[in-house]
Amino acid sequence: MKKSCPKSERNIRMAKKIIWSPLSQNDFISILNYLQENWDATVVQGFIEIIASSVSQISNNPKQFPLIYKNKKIRKCVLTKHNSLFYRDRKDYADILRIYDNRQDPKKLLF
Numbered sequence: 001m002k003k004s005c006p007k008s009e010r011n012i013r014m015a016k017k018i019i020w021s022p023l024s025q026n027d028f029i030s031i032l033n034y035l036q037e038n039w040d041a042t043v044v045q046g047f048i049e050i051i052a053s054s055v056s057q058i059s060n061n062p063k064q065f066p067l068i069y070k071n072k073k074i075r076k077c078v079l080t081k082h083n084s085l086f087y088r089d090r091k092d093y094a095d096i097l098r099i100y101d102n103r104q105d106p107k108k109l110l111f
Contacts, residue, residue, distance in 0.1 A: 015059040017093040023111070024085075027099040031083065050079050055096070062089040074111065078102075086111065 020028075035044045044058070054077050057064065063064070068076040072090055074097065077085040086109075087098045097111045 013060070015056075016062055016089075018055055018059050018096060019093050020096045021098070024096040024098050031099060047080070051085075051099075054079055054085055058085075058087055058094050058096075062087075062094050071110065 006023070020056065031047065032044065035047055058077060065075045065077045065087075068074055072088070074086055074088050079085055079099070082102055084100050085096065086098045086100060088097060096108065100106075100109055
């Protein structure tokens with residue numbers, strides 16, 4: 001007799017590896033530097049927690065955020081009213097491409 005996994009166990013997926021592009025790393029560092037210079041440690045820590053939570057969500061369920069640039073397969077995760085994270089879902093991993101200031105001209109957004 002063949003044993004089968006309970007239904008809940010069959011739907012469990014492994015979290016995808018996250019790879020940060022050099023541009024996204026620079027974006028993150030620039031935002032942190034700005035927050036550290038202009039805000040208190042609570043705001044900085046809050047932003048770090050938002051990033052960590054969002055990256056974890058992307059890792060566990062990368063298709064949950066909308067596809068913004070269909071031809072490039074780029075998705076957008078809104079972090080705050082000021083910042084969004086752009087990423088590409090690959091077969092075995094997710095590429096974090098940019099963390100972008102929503103107040104800037106989106107036509108200047110490069111990947």
